[in-house]
Amino acid sequence: MNAESEKRKVVLTCAQPTGRLHLGNYLGAVKNWVEMADKHECYFGVVDMHAITIPYVPAELRKNVYDCVAQYMACGLDPDKCNLFLQSSIIGHAELAWILGCACPIGQLERMTQYKDKAAKHKDALNSGLLYYPVLMAADILIYNADIVPVGEDQKQHIELTRDLAQKFNSRYSETFVLPEPYIPKSGARIMSLQSPDSKMSKSDPNKNGTLYITDEPDVLRKKIMSAVTDSGGEVRYDETSKKGISNLMNIMSALSGKPLQAIEDEFAGKGYGDFKRAVADTAVEALAPVREKYIEISSDKRLLEEALKRGGQAAQKRAFKTMSKVRRKVGFMDFD
Numbered sequence: 001m002n003a004e005s006e007k008r009k010v011v012l013t014c015a016q017p018t019g020r021l022h023l024g025n026y027l028g029a030v031k032n033w034v035e036m037a038d039k040h041e042c043y044f045g046v047v048d049m050h051a052i053t054i055p056y057v058p059a060e061l062r063k064n065v066y067d068c069v070a071q072y073m074a075c076g077l078d079p080d081k082c083n084l085f086l087q088s089s090i091i092g093h094a095e096l097a098w099i100l101g102c103a104c105p106i107g108q109l110e111r112m113t114q115y116k117d118k119a120a121k122h123k124d125a126l127n128s129g130l131l132y133y134p135v136l137m138a139a140d141i142l143i144y145n146a147d148i149v150p151v152g153e154d155q156k157q158h159i160e161l162t163r164d165l166a167q168k169f170n171s172r173y174s175e176t177f178v179l180p181e182p183y184i185p186k187s188g189a190r191i192m193s194l195q196s197p198d199s200k201m202s203k204s205d206p207n208k209n210g211t212l213y214i215t216d217e218p219d220v221l222r223k224k225i226m227s228a229v230t231d232s233g234g235e236v237r238y239d240e241t242s243k244k245g246i247s248n249l250m251n252i253m254s255a256l257s258g259k260p261l262q263a264i265e266d267e268f269a270g271k272g273y274g275d276f277k278r279a280v281a282d283t284a285v286e287a288l289a290p291v292r293e294k295y296i297e298i299s300s301d302k303r304l305l306e307e308a309l310k311r312g313g314q315a316a317q318k319r320a321f322k323t324m325s326k327v328r329r330k331v332g333f334m335d336f337d
Contacts, residue, residue: 011036012146012180014045014087014137017064021071023212023284024191024201026291027255032150032185034076042082043144043316044072046309049087049094049136053129054118069305071214074295083312087140090313092320096139097132099331100165103172104135108164113157138162142177143320150183173330176323191252194228197244212252215292218285225249225281236268236276246273253280256287 013033021030036042046068051061069084077084087093109115109131118130141149141162149159159182166177191201195210205211209224216224230245238261240247250264259267268276298304328335 009040009147010144010178011040011042011148011150011183012045012141012144013043013150014047014050014140015068016051017046017048017061017068018051019064019203020067020213020215021075022191022201022203023214023252023288026075026214027191027252028152028185029150030072030075030077032183033082036148036150037077037082040148043085043146043312043319044077044082045085045087045140045316047087047137047140050133053127053133055125066302066305067299069308070295070299073298073305073308074291075214079308079311083315084308085312085316086309089309090143090316090320092143092317092324093136093139096143096324096327097136099327100138100142100169101132101135103168104161104165106131108161109134112161114154134158134161135165138165141180142166143323144316145178145319145323146180147178148183149180150185153184156182156184169327176326176330191255192244192248194224194245194248197229197248212284214288215295216288217292218289221284221288222281225284226277228277230273234272236271236273237265246276249277249280253283256283 011033013029015029033042033044046065048061048065051064065086072084073079112134115131115134119126137158138161141159142165149162151159159180163179166179170176193199193201193205193207193210194212195207196205199205201211203211209227212221212224228245228249230249231243233243235243236246236250237243238247238250250261253259253264254261268279
């Protein structure tokens with residue numbers, strides 16, 4: 001495959017507008033998206049339709065959409081290089097989800113790991129959307145005929161379902177959908193909680209000191225890092241089995257500074273955890289300062305955010321219409337225009 005055809009691969013990834021991005025989101029996902037936008041045709045969606053499967057406040061949803069886009073742009077996603085779009089503003093997602101759902105056995109959805117997890121967490125608000133949302137996710141991907149889908153390890157099952165539904169459709173109606181390939185970054189993808197280094201850093205962590213947000217003020221970043229869980233030893237050494245807390249801090253420092261883990265070990269040989277944590281905090285503050293400053297600037301300009309979504313939405317809609325025109329004809333739906 002030549003370089004030009006490689007550049008034209010279609011990349012699609014989406015995220016719910018559910019609050020602030022944390023360091024794991026930034027290092028494991030968004031930084032990779034920024035690099036992809038320089039090489040491929042990229043579509044980055046804010047999936048507000050997925051966000052209504054659990055109890056929510058409409059006004060907060062709208063606010064979170066603006067905030068999500070502002071954070072993406074602050075992290076380096078340039079609307080001139082990629083297509084930022086809002087799922088609910090694109091015609092076709094829900095229609096394709098219905099068509100795909102009619103080919104999806106309900107047992108396959110009931111076996112989805114994330115459905116089981118969410119059903120356990122939201123027993124008082126269990127709805128069919130929680131069960132059906134993997135089909136909508138498949139539609140989000142297939143409507144753009146994406147070649148590459150950047151995802152976390154926990155989303156691999158959803159990509160498998162997407163590929164399965166695409167194959168079923170192609171087999172029944174003729175070749176229509178590309179079978180998307182998941183892209184799971186090899187490094188920087190698993191940033192763990194500062195307070196529970198056995199668990200990934202998460203927005204839902206009940207201990208807020210365990211999560212570093214990209215918009216945290218410098219003093220907050222320093223306080224969280226200085227209070228990070230370590231171990232009873234005093235040696236700065238990478239060992240994910242016996243020194244999980246220190247290893248996590250080393251991963252953070254390495255990802256933000258570009259220093260190899262061995263170089264970090266060498267730098268802090270003979271030094272204590274206090275010195276090391278202060279250095280990690282300095283690195284985090286310095287690396288995230290430009291992101292936070294840009295976020296503050298962008299988030300105050302609602303018109304700029306709306307223009308970015310409008311422009312990206314136009315490109316997304318054009319591609320979605322092209323796919324849905326084929327899909328509707330193949331399944332037997334009629335258009336009279």
